[in-house]
Structure formats: structure tokens, C-alpha cells
Amino acid sequence: MIKDLNVKVGPQFYRYSEGAIDIVPELLQEHAASRILIVHGDISWEKARPFLTKVMNLDKEIIYEQYHGECSYNESYRIEDIINKNKIDFVIGVGGGKLSDLVTYASHLTNTQFGLIPTLASNCAPWAPLSVMYKDNGLAEGKTEHVKRQAAFLITDPALVIDSPVNYFIAGIADTLAKWYESDLILEQEEFSNESFPQMARFAARMCKEKILTESEKAIADMQAGTISEEFIRISEIIFAIAGLVGGLGDKYARNTAAHAVHDAISAYLPAVHKYLHGEKVAYGIFYQLALEKKWSTIDELIPFYETLHLPKSLTEMGVYPMSESTLKNIVQLIDGKQKVHLLPLPINEETLTTALIDLEKYINQ
Structure with missing residues (x-):
């Protein structure tokens, strides 16, 4: 327990x-x-x-x-x-x-x-x-x-x-999508299989992912048209309520890991990314986390969705890569210093964190 x-x-x-x-x-x-x-x-x-x-x-x-x-x-x-x-x-x-x-x-x-x-x-x-x-x-x-x-x-x-800026809604969609990818590796471990609240968190995270990927485009179109549809209500509610329920039920084991950690790091050391919304930077963070996990096929599956919603897939697309060695080191050290990243059942150190960042840029730019 x-x-x-x-x-x-x-x-x-x-x-x-x-x-x-x-x-x-x-x-x-x-x-x-x-x-x-x-x-x-x-x-x-x-x-x-x-x-x-x-x-x-x-x-x-x-x-x-x-x-x-x-x-x-x-x-x-x-x-x-x-x-x-x-x-x-x-x-x-x-x-x-x-x-x-x-x-x-x-x-x-x-x-x-x-x-x-x-x-x-x-x-x-x-x-x-x-x-x-x-x-x-x-x-x-x-x-x-x-x-x-x-x-x-x-x-x-x-x-x-519905009368708010649509780009904030899209950023919220990306931020919510991260709930699944950041908690997946942790909560799939055997030690959590019989833990009631973490499993409820996992169920909620899965709901976030499935509804986001299947209903977001319709919800965005309805928002742009000013139509309060079932899809708009469902997706917006998932963004500000169900997504919060994930961390509320699962605590640190289901709140955030690498995707949000890299968001914090680039926000701290790359002033040029300040023009991007929180969720847009987290969207890049999802790909960073998947690169850390070496799940390149999952990145491939998500690329069409990202392109439809115009979400950034790499730091190159955000106009901040390449960067100096000192800046890269600062970013990696900040990520490595966050306890939440080390909850992932992976080798997490400055070398693996640096490799993931560089490999993702190469993969997206190829």
C-alpha cells in the first residue's frame, strides 16, 4: 500500500x-x-x-x-x-x-x-x-x-x-492530453495495479486522451462557430475538471512528469518561448517525454493531430533550437532537479535527458 x-x-x-x-x-x-x-x-x-x-x-x-x-x-x-x-x-x-x-x-x-x-x-x-x-x-x-x-x-x-480565445482552448486540449502520457509509465507498474485511487486516476487520464483525440476537432470547430455543442461542453469540462481529477486522485504519481518538467525548464531559460501558451509548450513536452521513453511510433501517430491543431512538435519549430551548450545544460539540469521526473521507471540523468532533447529535434526535422 x-x-x-x-x-x-x-x-x-x-x-x-x-x-x-x-x-x-x-x-x-x-x-x-x-x-x-x-x-x-x-x-x-x-x-x-x-x-x-x-x-x-x-x-x-x-x-x-x-x-x-x-x-x-x-x-x-x-x-x-x-x-x-x-x-x-x-x-x-x-x-x-x-x-x-x-x-x-x-x-x-x-x-x-x-x-x-x-x-x-x-x-x-x-x-x-x-x-x-x-x-x-x-x-x-x-x-x-x-x-x-x-x-x-x-x-x-x-x-x-465559448466566448474566449480559441488558441487558449487548443492549448488546454494539449495540456490535458499530457495527463495520459505523463502518468502512463508510472501507473502501469505492478505496484499500482491494486491501488484504488491511482487506478481511478488512470481511468480518468485514459478518458482525457480518448475524448481529446476523437472529439477535439469538432469541439474547436463548434467553438469557432459559437455553437455550444455536446462536444464543446465535454472537451472544455475535461480540460478544467477531469484533467484536475487525475492529479487529485493519483497525487504525484499521476500529476505530471517530463512533459511539464521540460515546460518549466524552457520557460525559465528561453525567453523567446514566452509567446507560447502553457499548453502549447506542454504539447512539445509530450513529444519530449515520448522521446525520453523512445516511443517514436507514438510520436508518429500523434503528428497528424498536432499538425491539425498547429501545436509545436519541436524546439526548432518554436525558433529556439539550436541553442548554446550552456543553455542546454541549464535546461537539462533544471529537468533533472525535479523529483517528479525521477518517478518514471527509466534511467533519468543529465545524459539521457540531453539525448532525448537532441534526438527529438533530429527526428522531427528529418
């Missing part, structure tokens, strides 16, 4: 349907919220406001604060200060993944209840009890803050989500 498994299933309350946001006042009452801070984005906030009429008209003290665009330590401490100075007892985050991460971490720092209303489907940040940290300039810190507290609620409306 695994003794260090931390199961954090998900938000206390979840709903994703037309008009769902109207239930937020009832939930705030359930949590005895009286002084509320709403942390929001910029453009996304203008789109979200019409959905929040019942919340904004509550007879409660509500403070509105626009965040500065990054989930950084400095920004977290700024929000922490606002919470403390105003004696806030409930925080609501309205926006994308970085904002969700920011609210999660700031609420952790202040021991404050919080709820999340995602305005797009680009990752599982609203579901997962962790925050991926960035520097104020957008470069990755290479550090993730894991917390024990889950959101009091995750609620949103497909009519709000």
Missing part, C-alpha cells in the same frame, strides 16, 4: 451549465461570506460581468481587484495584503489559469475560503490545489506551490467559456 498518497479530489461544489453562476450567492451564504474580494482579469472580466449580476448585487461588502497578469510571489503577496487589510473572508477568482493559481495561493497564505469562476478552458488550474509560479516578467520560477485547501466551488457557464 502506498503510504504517502495525498488524495485531494476537487472543489467542494462543481457545476458547469447554462445559468450555473446564478447559484454563487447561495454558496456564499453557505460559507457565511460577508466581506468578499473578487480578483479578476481585464478583457475576461468585461465578458464575465453580465454573468455575475446576482453576485454583484448582493447586500455584502464586495471589493474588486484586477490582477497584474502573472501568478508570481510578489503578486500573491499583494493580494494577501489586500485580503488582510480589508478583513476579507471569501475570495472569488474570475479569469484564466494564472488567476486561478494566484487566488488559490493567496487564499492559502491567508487561510481564506475561495471559489473560482473560470472564463476559459485552457488548463486544470481551477480544479487542482496547486499554483504554478512565474516571475513578474512572465518567465517560469520553476516552482509549484502545492496546498492542502481546495476551492469551495468551481462554477462556470459554457456561454461564457
Whole structure:
């Protein structure tokens, strides 16, 4: 039996349907919220406001604060200060993944209840009890803050989500696809075969992969047409909910490994990749992980899907390869320094990590 498994299933309350946001006042009452801070984005906030009429008209003290665009330590401490100075007892985050991460971490720092209303489907940040940290300039810190507290609620409306940028949706599709490839080698091992929660995580990860590969193209086309179809609802829900459930059930054994580790490394040492979204960099990371596992045939199978969605397959395509020996070494050392990579049942060291990166560039460019 695994003794260090931390199961954090998900938000206390979840709903994703037309008009769902109207239930937020009832939930705030359930949590005895009286002084509320709403942390929001910029453009996304203008789109979200019409959905929040019942919340904004509550007879409660509500403070509105626009965040500065990054989930950084400095920004977290700024929000922490606002919470403390105003004696806030409930925080609501309205926006994308970085904002969700920011609210999660700031609420952790202040021991404050919080709820999340995602305005797009680009990752599982609203579901997962962790925050991926960035520097104020957008470069990755290479550090993730894991917390024990889950959101009091995750609620949103497909009519709000469908009006978000399609490139974020595609990035979310790639980020979700990684759930299977990053956990596959770990959870297929005999030691996990009779572990109930990791096996549930494996089932959820498989669902993510199968639905992503079979329904994404239809969901993207429907989003572009503004059609709230079953496929759009299913794929967006898989992105911000089921994908988070994978890590929630399987903990570190099903959260992320090489694909996200290389994302962190290139984000830290290659400023030119900052223009790519998180999920786009993770898409490259999936291929990197498969190269590390020497699963070239799986890469071949995924290439048509990547090309249809215009996802980057290599660092060359991203315009950052070749690179200097010192930069390559820094990237590899950061990957090697992450404990999660060493959960893979493979020889993981600087040599194998370097070989995988170089071999992938050769393979894609041949």
C-alpha cells in the first residue's frame, strides 16, 4: 500500500451549465461570506460581468481587484495584503489559469475560503490545489506551490467559456492530453495495479486522451462557430475538471512528469518561448517525454493531430533550437532537479535527458 498518497479530489461544489453562476450567492451564504474580494482579469472580466449580476448585487461588502497578469510571489503577496487589510473572508477568482493559481495561493497564505469562476478552458488550474509560479516578467520560477485547501466551488457557464480565445482552448486540449502520457509509465507498474485511487486516476487520464483525440476537432470547430455543442461542453469540462481529477486522485504519481518538467525548464531559460501558451509548450513536452521513453511510433501517430491543431512538435519549430551548450545544460539540469521526473521507471540523468532533447529535434526535422 502506498503510504504517502495525498488524495485531494476537487472543489467542494462543481457545476458547469447554462445559468450555473446564478447559484454563487447561495454558496456564499453557505460559507457565511460577508466581506468578499473578487480578483479578476481585464478583457475576461468585461465578458464575465453580465454573468455575475446576482453576485454583484448582493447586500455584502464586495471589493474588486484586477490582477497584474502573472501568478508570481510578489503578486500573491499583494493580494494577501489586500485580503488582510480589508478583513476579507471569501475570495472569488474570475479569469484564466494564472488567476486561478494566484487566488488559490493567496487564499492559502491567508487561510481564506475561495471559489473560482473560470472564463476559459485552457488548463486544470481551477480544479487542482496547486499554483504554478512565474516571475513578474512572465518567465517560469520553476516552482509549484502545492496546498492542502481546495476551492469551495468551481462554477462556470459554457456561454461564457465559448466566448474566449480559441488558441487558449487548443492549448488546454494539449495540456490535458499530457495527463495520459505523463502518468502512463508510472501507473502501469505492478505496484499500482491494486491501488484504488491511482487506478481511478488512470481511468480518468485514459478518458482525457480518448475524448481529446476523437472529439477535439469538432469541439474547436463548434467553438469557432459559437455553437455550444455536446462536444464543446465535454472537451472544455475535461480540460478544467477531469484533467484536475487525475492529479487529485493519483497525487504525484499521476500529476505530471517530463512533459511539464521540460515546460518549466524552457520557460525559465528561453525567453523567446514566452509567446507560447502553457499548453502549447506542454504539447512539445509530450513529444519530449515520448522521446525520453523512445516511443517514436507514438510520436508518429500523434503528428497528424498536432499538425491539425498547429501545436509545436519541436524546439526548432518554436525558433529556439539550436541553442548554446550552456543553455542546454541549464535546461537539462533544471529537468533533472525535479523529483517528479525521477518517478518514471527509466534511467533519468543529465545524459539521457540531453539525448532525448537532441534526438527529438533530429527526428522531427528529418
